[in-house]
Amino acid sequence: xxxxxxxxxxxxxxxxxxxxxxxxxxxxxxxxxxxxxxxxxxxxxxxxxxxxxxxxxxxxxxxxxxxxxxxxxxxxxxxxxxxxxxxxxxxxxxxxxxxxxxxxxxxxxx
Numbered sequence: 001x002x003x004x005x006x007x008x009x010x011x012x013x014x015x016x017x018x019x020x021x022x023x024x025x026x027x028x029x030x031x032x033x034x035x036x037x038x039x040x041x042x043x044x045x046x047x048x049x050x051x052x053x054x055x056x057x058x059x060x061x062x063x064x065x066x067x068x069x070x071x072x073x074x075x076x077x078x079x080x081x082x083x084x085x086x087x088x089x090x091x092x093x094x095x096x097x098x099x100x101x102x103x104x105x106x107x108x109x110x
Contacts, residue, residue: 006060008061010065011065049065050068051063
């Protein structure tokens, strides 16, 4: 199989609106789509969710799920905190986003 591109990568978030505003305001990503369902489409399992999509440029899409009826999310305790990060690039600038000890750090690297 020859993959041309990955359509989107999705992560879980606590609050979809807050997440969209963060990526719009910090990285200038455009909010492109949202949909909400009460059941999982593939399994029909009752599990309300909201799925939001942001245009990360060059055909890249970053997506998030808000799962209001699920237990509060936590990080993988078997993975060091510094491993979980996101590093988008805007022009020549790389923006390093990492959450460590419940704080989100944003570093702009040139």
